[in-house]
Every structure is written in C-alpha cells, then in structure tokens.
Amino acid sequence: MKHPKRLAAAIRAGSLSLIAGLSLVAGTALAQDSYRLYVANEFSADITVIDTASGEVIDTLAISGRPGEVRPRGMAVSPDGTIVYASVSDFNPILETPEDKILAIDVRTNEIVREFRAGGNPERVAVSPDGTQVWAALEAIAQGAGYDAITGEQLATFRVGVEAEGVAVSPDGKWVYITAEATHTVTVVDREALKVVTHVLVGNRPRVVEFSNDGSRAYVTAEIGGTVSVIDTSTHKVIDTINLGLDSRPVEIAVDPTSSLIYVAGGGTSAVYVIDTTTNQIVNTIKENMGRRPWGIAITPDGKTVFTANGLSDSVSVIDTACGCVVKNIPAGRGAHSAEIGVIPGGL
Amino acid sequence: MVSRLFRGTAVSLVVAFIATAFAQYGYQPFFEQPLIQSRAYGMELILVRLRAIDQFDAPLDDDLMELIELIGESDVNRFIGTLRAADPELADELLDEIEELEEKAEEGRNHHGSVREVRELTERAYDLIIPSQVRKSPAFLAALIADLTLGEGGIAEGYEEAIGDEEPFLFTGGWSSLQSVKELWSQLTIYATPAQAADVNEMLAQLDDIYFSPEPPEPLVGNPEEAEAPAQRMLGLIEPIADAEVFAGRDMQALAVSLVATQAQACRAYDAGNDEVGLEGVYAVGEMYARYLAGFLGFMAPDVHEEAAETIYALTGIQDEGAEDEEDEDDEDERPEVADPAGACRELLEALEEAVEVLGG
Numbered sequence: 001m002k003h004p005k006r007l008a009a010a011i012r013a014g015s016l017s018l019i020a021g022l023s024l025v026a027g028t029a030l031a032q033d034s035y036r037l038y039v040a041n042e043f044s045a046d047i048t049v050i051d052t053a054s055g056e057v058i059d060t061l062a063i064s065g066r067p068g069e070v071r072p073r074g075m076a077v078s079p080d081g082t083i084v085y086a087s088v089s090d091f092n093p094i095l096e097t098p099e100d101k102i103l104a105i106d107v108r109t110n111e112i113v114r115e116f117r118a119g120g121n122p123e124r125v126a127v128s129p130d131g132t133q134v135w136a137a138l139e140a141i142a143q144g145a146g147y148d149a150i151t152g153e154q155l156a157t158f159r160v161g162v163e164a165e166g167v168a169v170s171p172d173g174k175w176v177y178i179t180a181e182a183t184h185t186v187t188v189v190d191r192e193a194l195k196v197v198t199h200v201l202v203g204n205r206p207r208v209v210e211f212s213n214d215g216s217r218a219y220v221t222a223e224i225g226g227t228v229s230v231i232d233t234s235t236h237k238v239i240d241t242i243n244l245g246l247d248s249r250p251v252e253i254a255v256d257p258t259s260s261l262i263y264v265a266g267g268g269t270s271a272v273y274v275i276d277t278t279t280n281q282i283v284n285t286i287k288e289n290m291g292r293r294p295w296g297i298a299i300t301p302d303g304k305t306v307f308t309a310n311g312l313s314d315s316v317s318v319i320d321t322a323c324g325c326v327v328k329n330i331p332a333g334r335g336a337h338s339a340e341i342g343v344i345p346g347g348l
Numbered sequence: 349m350v351s352r353l354f355r356g357t358a359v360s361l362v363v364a365f366i367a368t369a370f371a372q373y374g375y376q377p378f379f380e381q382p383l384i385q386s387r388a389y390g391m392e393l394i395l396v397r398l399r400a401i402d403q404f405d406a407p408l409d410d411d412l413m414e415l416i417e418l419i420g421e422s423d424v425n426r427f428i429g430t431l432r433a434a435d436p437e438l439a440d441e442l443l444d445e446i447e448e449l450e451e452k453a454e455e456g457r458n459h460h461g462s463v464r465e466v467r468e469l470t471e472r473a474y475d476l477i478i479p480s481q482v483r484k485s486p487a488f489l490a491a492l493i494a495d496l497t498l499g500e501g502g503i504a505e506g507y508e509e510a511i512g513d514e515e516p517f518l519f520t521g522g523w524s525s526l527q528s529v530k531e532l533w534s535q536l537t538i539y540a541t542p543a544q545a546a547d548v549n550e551m552l553a554q555l556d557d558i559y560f561s562p563e564p565p566e567p568l569v570g571n572p573e574e575a576e577a578p579a580q581r582m583l584g585l586i587e588p589i590a591d592a593e594v595f596a597g598r599d600m601q602a603l604a605v606s607l608v609a610t611q612a613q614a615c616r617a618y619d620a621g622n623d624e625v626g627l628e629g630v631y632a633v634g635e636m637y638a639r640y641l642a643g644f645l646g647f648m649a650p651d652v653h654e655e656a657a658e659t660i661y662a663l664t665g666i667q668d669e670g671a672e673d674e675e676d677e678d679d680e681d682e683r684p685e686v687a688d689p690a691g692a693c694r695e696l697l698e699a700l701e702e703a704v705e706v707l708g709g
Contacts, residue, residue, distance in 0.1 A: 068571070091571030092511065161647050162670070182643040182669075184600070199648060204598045224580075224595050226372075246372045246593065247584055268584045293581075 031346035035300050036107055038084050038340045039309045039316055040072040041333025047072055047086060048316075048332040049110055052300060052307070052341070055318060055328050059110045063088055063103070067334075070099045074124025074166075074338050078149075079131045081301070081343025082107050085149075087122035087136060102134055102147065107342030116152020118145065124208070124338075126167045126176070128191070137164035137178050144178035144189060156194045160187035166208040170233060171215040177231075179206040179220060186220055186229075188236045198236050203227040210253040210262070212277060219262060219277075221250035228253070228264060230280060240280050244273050251295040252338065256321070258303030263319075265297040265308055272297065272308060272319060289326035291315040296339035309336035373587060375487035378596035378636065379606050383430075383613075385488070386632035388478050389495045390426025392528060394419050394470045396496065400517075400524040402463045403562040407456030411517035416453050419466070420446045422665055426631045429617075429624030431473050438476065442469040486539050489532050490590035496525045496532075497579045498639060500666070503529065503555060507575035511568055519564035522575065526552075526559050533586075540589045548589070551582035597640025601707040604641060607633045608704060611697045618690035626693060627663065633700070634660035641703060642668030649706040656699035662686050663696070 035052040045067035049059035064070035068091070075086045084105045102125055104114040120138030127134055133155065134147045142162050146155040161180025168177050169191065176189040184204055188197040203222025211218050211233070218231040226248045230240040244250055249268030256262065261283070264273040270292050274284040291310030294317065299306045306319040314336055318328040377385055397415045404412060424446060432439040449462035474483075482488050497503045506522025509515055530552060537545050558575050587594055596603050614629025637660060645653035646668070660666050662684045686692050 091573070092569075162643050180647075183647040184644055185647065201644070201648075204595065204600075225598055246595075246598070247588055249581075249584055268581070 033081075033301075034344045034347035036110075036342045036344065037298065037307050037316065038075055038086070038105070038342060039296065039307075039332045039336050040075055040086055040338045040340075041314075041335055042071040042073060042311070042337045043067065043335030044333035045070050045072065046333050047075075047105070048336070050307075050316060050330055050332075052305060055330055057330065057332075060333065061105065061110060061112070064099060066099070071335075072103075072337070074122075074137075075340035076125045076127045076134070077340050077342055078127055079129055080345070081341070082345070083113070084340055084342045085125050085127060085134055087118065087125045089121040089123070089139070102136060102152070104149075105342075108344050108348070114150070114152070116147060118147065118154075120145070123164065124166050126169045128169045129171055129173045133169075133191075135167050135169055135176050135178075137167040139164050142180065144176060144187060146176070146191070146194075158187065158189050158196050160196075161185040161199065165206065166220070168209045168211055168218065170211050170218075171213070175233060177209045177211075177218050177220075179209050181205050181207070181223075184222070186218075186231065200231060200236055200238060202229040202231075202238060203241065207251045208253055210255050212262075213255060213257060217277065219253055219255075221253060221264060223249050223251060223267070226250065226268075228262075228275065230277075242275060242280050242282070244282065245269070248273065252297045252309075254297045254299040254306060256299055256303045257301055261321075263297055263299060263306050265294040267293045267295050267311070270294060270310075270312075272306065272317075274324065284324045286319055286324055286326065289317070289329065291317045291329055296337055298339040298341045300341055301343065307339050307341075309339040311335050311337060373591050373593045375485075375590070375592040376596075377487040377491035377592055377594070379602070381482070381488070382606065382610050382632045382636070383628065384478060384482060385491050385495070386635060387427035387430055387628065388474070388483075388488070388492060389499070389635070390423045390631070391470050391474045391478075392492055392496060393423040393426075393499075395467060396521065396524045396528050397423070398463045398467050398470075399527060400520045400562065401453070402460060403520065405460075406453070406458050408453050408459070409517065411515065412520070413453055415517060415521060416450055420450060422631075425624075425627050425664070427473065427477060427628060429622060429626070429628050430477050432624060434476050435473075438469065438472060442466070442473060445469055484535070486536055486590035487592035489536050490586050490592045490594050493529050493532050493536075493586060494583055494594035495635075496529050497583055499635065500638075501525070503559075504576040504579040507558060508572040510564065511570060511572040514568065516564035516568055519559070519568060520562050523559040523562045526555055536586065536589060544585060544589050548582055548585050551578040551585065554578040555582070596636055600641055600644060601704065601709055603636060604700060604704045604707050605709060607636060607641075608697065608700045611693070611700055615690065615693040615697055618693045623689055626689065630660065630663045630693060630696065631666070633696070634664045634666040637700075638666050638668040642670065645703055645706065646670050649703070652699055652702045652706055656696060656703065659692050659696040659699065663689065663692055 037050040039048040045064040047061040051058045063072045072086045086103045089100050100119045102118045106113045121140035122136040123139040125136045134149045143157045144160045145157045160178045161183030163181035165181050166179040178187045186200045202220045203225030205224040207221045209220045220229040226246040228242040229238050232239045247268045248266040250264045252265045254263040260278045270290050272286040276283045292312035294308035294310045296309030308317045316330040317326050320327045445465045452459045501521045502525045506518045510518035611633045614626045618626035
C-alpha cells in the first residue's frame with residue numbers, strides 16, 4: 001500500500017490520540033511519530049530499513065539464505081503503520097517451494113512477527129483498510145488471493161490475467177484491483193461478495209495499481225506503454241490515459257495524502273513524474289541526482305518526503321516534496337525493488 | 349457459455365479503452381514493413397542457428413538437432429516465396445543445402461562445411477530480397493534487435509525456456525541471438541549519444557555475463573527471467589536511438605488492424621496459387637499474434653483466440669507461450685496437416701477480424 005492518508009487518519013484517530021492524552025496527563029510535549037523506510041532488495045534477498053529523519057540505514061533484515069534464488073518484492077503497510085507486509089518468492093516461478101510466503105514485520109522492533117504461505121509466486125501485496133486481510137497477486141498461477149492477516153488462512157482466490165503483478169484494496173474496502181502484465185488487464189474483485197466483477201484493459205504491461213485518497217479513481221502504471229491509466233472506480237472504466245513517454249517505464253506509484261499529487265517512479269528515464277490528479281497532467285519531472293532505474297516509491301504520511309528504490313544503482317533517492325528535488329542518496333541492497341513507509345506512533 | 353460471457357465483457361469494456369497510439373518515434377517498422385521485417389527475421393534466425401551449431405563438432409546432441417530442424421521447418425518459410433520469385437535457382441540451392449546439412453547432422457558427419465554453405469547462400473538471399481537502404485535503416489535494425497530479443501528462442505525467451513523447460517540447447521540459441529544483436533547494434537551506435545551507447549553497452553555486458561559461453565552451464569538452474577530485465581531495458585534504450593517503436597503490442601487494436609491487412613494480402617497470394625508467398629504472410633502475422641495479442645485474447649476472448657491460435661499453429665508451427673505450456677502438460681500435440689491452406693488462411697483472417705472487434709474496432 002502506498003496510501004499513507006488512511007494510515008495518517010488511523011494514527012490520528014487511534015494511537016496518536018492515546019499518546020496525546022497520556023502526554024497531557026504527564027504534562028509533557030506531544031511525542032512525534034517517527035517513520036521508517038523499508039526497501040525490498042531483490043538480489044540480496046534482504047530488506048533495508050532506513051530512519052527517514054536521519055537518512056541512516058538502521059537495519060538490514062535477511063529474508064532468505066538463498067539470495068539469487070529467493071527474493072522479496074512488493075510490500076504493504078497496515079492501516080496503523082506498525083506492520084509492514086512483504087511478499088517473498090522464488091525467482092523460478094515454477095518452483096512451489098516453502099519460500100513463497102508473506103512476512104509481517106513489526107516496525108518498532110524490525111522483527112518478523114508472522115509469516116504465512118502464499119503459494120504461486122506472490123509479487124505484490126495490499127492490506128484491507130480495516131487491517132484484517134492481506135491480498136496478494138500470485139504471479140505464477142494468475143490468481144489474486146486474500147488471506148487473514150493474523151492467521152494467514154486463505155480466504156478466497158480468483159482467476160485474474162496472466163502474470164499477476166500489482167494489487168490494491170480501495171479505501172472503502174469494497175474493491176480489490178489486481179493487474180496482470182501479460183494480458184494487460186486489471187481484474188476487479190468485489191471484496192464483500194467475493195466475486196470477480198470485471199476485467200479492464202489498460203496500458204501495455206501494467207505493473208502497479210493505487211487508489212486515490214477518496215477512492216474515486218485508481219491509477220495503473222503500464223511499463224511498456226509508458227502510461228498511467230485512470231480508472232473511474234464507480235464504473236470500473238478507463239476514463240483517461242496519462243502519457244509519460246514510451247521510454248518512461250513507470251512502475252510504482254505513491255499517492256500524496258496531503259494533496260492531489262501522485263508520484264510515479266519512471267524506471268526507464270530514471271525520473272519521478274509528479275502528476276496533478278485534478279488535471280491528470282505532469283507538473284514536474286524530477287531527474288537531477290536521481291538514482292538509476294527507480295522502481296519503488298513511497299511517501300511519508302506528512303507528504304513531505306518521497307523515497308525511491310533504485311534497482312540499478314542499489315540506492316534510495318530522497319526527494320523533498322517542497323522543492324521537488326533530490327536531496328540525498330542512500331545505499332540500499334542489491335536490486336532495490338520496492339519501498340514502503342512504516343510508522344512508530346509517538347516515535348521511539 | 350463462459351467464453352461468450354468473457355467475450356461480451358471484453359467488448360463492453362474495451363469501448364472505454366482509449367487507444368494509446370503515441371507518435372513519440374518517427375518509425376513503426378512492424379506496421380510499416382511487416383513482411384520485410386519478417387523475411388529478414390527468418391534469415392537472421394537461420395544465421396543464429398548456424399552460429400549455434402557451428403560451435404560444436406559432430407556428432408551433435410539431439411537437442412542441437414532441433415535447432416537445425418527449425419531452419420528447414422520454419423525459418424526458411426518466412427522468405428522462400430519471395431526469394432524464389434527473385435532468384436529461383438538460389439532458392440532451390442538454399443533448400444538443397446539445408447537438406448544436406450540436416451542429413452549430415454543426422455548421420456553424425458562433419459557439418460561445418462554445410463554450415464558455411466548455408467550461411468553464404470542465406471547472406472546472398474539477404475542481399476537480394478532486402479533492399480540495401482532498408483538494411484541500413486535504424487528502424488529496420490532496431491526491429492530486428494527486438495525480434496532476436498523477444499522472439500521465440502531469442503535472448504529473453506531463450507534463457508527462460510532453457511531453464512524453465514530444461515532445454516539446454518535454447519541457451520546456446522539465446523547466446524547466438526545475443527551475438528547477432530551485438531552485430532546489429534554495432535551498426536546503430538553511430539546514431540547514439542555517448543551516454544545512450546554506454547547505457548546499451550551496459551545492458552549488453554549484463555547479457556554477456558548471463559550468456560557467458562555457447563555451452564550451457566551444468567546444472568542449468570537459476571532465475572529464468574534473469575535475461576528479461578536487461579533485454580527489455582536495452583530495447584527501451586534503443587527505441588529513441590533508432591527513432592523507432594519496436595514494441596508492436598503497445599496499441600493492440602492498431603496491431604490487430606495491421607495484422608488483418610497483412611493476412612488479407614497472404615490470402616490473396618494463396619488464392620493466386622502462390623502458397624509460398626502466402627505462407628510468408630501467415631508467418632509475419634503469426635509471430636506478432638503470438639508475441640503480442642495471444643495473451644489478452646486468450647484471457648478475454650478465448651473462442652476467438654482458439655480459432656486464431658490453432659490455425660496459426662497448423663500453418664506455421666508458431667505457438668504462443670500459453671499454448672506451449674499446455675503442450676508441455678499434454679506431452680506434445682501432433683501438428684495437424686492442413687489440407688486446404690487457402691481456406692485456413694481465410695479462417696485466420698476471419699478470426700483476426702473478430703479480434704479487431706474484441707479490441708474495440
């Protein structure tokens with residue numbers, strides 16, 4: 001999930017108010033949340049953890065003892081920001097080994113607190129707004145699957161397009177959208193009725209799907225098409241196609257929780273495209289000092305900082321959204337793939 | 349029933365699909381000269397196979413024999429009709445030498461001399477049927493690079509299938525495709541800025557690491573998709589250098605319309621009794637269909653896809669990835685005989701016209 005608005009709202013309504021209350025009782029200042037950036041590194045089979053305030057690498061979580069054979073890829077965060085889910089699979093999708101799984105990482109301790117099997121090469125994951133379900137795109141078997149976030153019980157599976165890739169749950173929890181690279185489609189699942197509603201043709205080789213803050217739109221990147229398809233979620237139809245250029249190779253999307261902007265990682269041009277969703281126009285292209293081939297992208301819940309996971313330079317670029325510029329590059333693991341922000345309410 | 353439902357869904361949904369035919373690059377070789385590209389690809393494939401088998405002495409493994417068989421069963425069909433029209437003697441000579449090569453290889457005799465003969469004849473054919481100004485054009489070169497990268501047994505697919513299907517000879521084929529791509533790229537470098545050239549060379553170096561020798565490693569294990577990322581990136585880098593769009597499936601509807609036109613031309617050749625030229629057209633169509641349309645149509649309009657895919661397979665032996673997977677499970681279906689190729693051509697044309705409708709045309 002690249003959708004920190006829900007995360008921000010949940011924190012405001014829940015843990016943060018509790019902390020505020022306690023702080024008032026104790027007569028102390030309100031504690032600030034702190035953020036941690038998680039970067040899944042495909043080739044070193046680990047996850048780099050970065051303190052977003054200092055820009056320092058504070059931990060590296062080994063995911064498998066078989067780097068080069070097993071890889072972490074897509075990640076998602078629980079609504080309260082405290083658990084990061086990561087999909088783990090074998091490089092060889094034919095293999096159905098025990099490494100096909102979803103991990104739950106406690107943001108405060110960086111410990112893997114749960115893991116459950118998700119056979120079929122899970123590529124990306126999403127969390128339902130109530131935090132009770134994790135959804136996965138199972139690449140090798142062309143399925144979308146829902147799991148109980150605590151027990152790991154598989155709740156449902158659906159046939160989707162070939163080479164399932166991206167997955168997102170709408171902010172109201174009603175829809176699950178699952179992209180498929182080889183059929184160029186998005187499959188829409190009614191999460192309550194547990195049935196496939198329709199399949200939507202989008203741009204060529206769709207990668208990632210994200211919902212807008214109000215859930216009225218879904219944005220789908222198309223890597224070969226060089227586009228972002230805009231889907232009206234009331235009709236599940238493509239209503240606009242934003243052209244980023246055929247060489248852009250867009251992958252992950254970060255939705256700014258504080259504005260109408262979305263940030264799109266352009267792996268082909270080593271750029272981040274900033275799109276104003278009120279006009280569906282590119283308002284900025286950030287290239288200077290960017291790392292090479294950004295695929296992953298995440299934004300802090302306060303909307304102030306964007307991070308990209310750069311697969312060819314094995315690094316993270318830090319973008320200050322106020323200036324729309326790269327302010328720092330941080331080393332990550334080999335083949336930095338995806339990025340996600342976890343939250344420690346009240347900070348450490 | 350399910351198929352009809354799927355198709356109905358597809359038709360209704362794609363009405364909203366906004367075709368994204370971006371004119372970012374000046375040339376679209378797979379749309380502008382599909383038959384020329386297909387013929388050239390056929391000859392490039394022969395050169396790729398010859399280089400691969402030339403790395404090994406007799407007797408050749410059964411696996412490598414498959415590469416030789418593909419020359420006579422498939423590659424040459426992509427251009428022999430046009431070659432025969434231009435130079436019937438050369439066409440016959442080439443077919444004879446290919447047969448000679450097959451015989452030598454089957455009997456475990458030294459095949460290197462025949463390899464040289466077939467190569468020389470193929471190069472003569474190349475000079476004859478592909479105009480020299482076309483051969484030098486960046487768009488033509490870029491499209492061939494795309495063919496040898498994304499096509500069946502090419503750089504990306506060859507590696508994936510070599511590992512996934514445990515077919516080591518496909519590794520050798522992929523290695524040889526890479527050597528051809530490097531030769532083609534050397535003709536394109538003059539159009540690249542130093543930074544662009546450095547980026548492409550970096551991707552080629554990564555592919556060189558993957559295909560480190562013609563001999564497949566033992567055991568042949570690893571990430572089947574390892575070659576795909578640098579190969580895809582390389583093509584993305586080459587497009588602006590050549591000012592040519594080489595991913596023909598970006599606009600599937602436009603591609604389907606283009607395939608209908610090529611297929612209609614093929615059927616006219618069949619109707620005129622020129623089966624070899626007709627078959628060339630079906631190869632050009634089948635290649636693009638399998639590479640770019642089969643996935644979507646197989647999912648959204650399986651009845652249309654089944655008709656198209658079965659006819660393409662019967663006429664050419666070309667299969668899309670999904671059909672190959674099914675065949676692996678079924679232990680290889682026999683390719684059916686086609687009693688009436690002209691009729692089959694028309695059936696395929698009808699299926700492609702339906703595909704255009706499914707895609708919103």
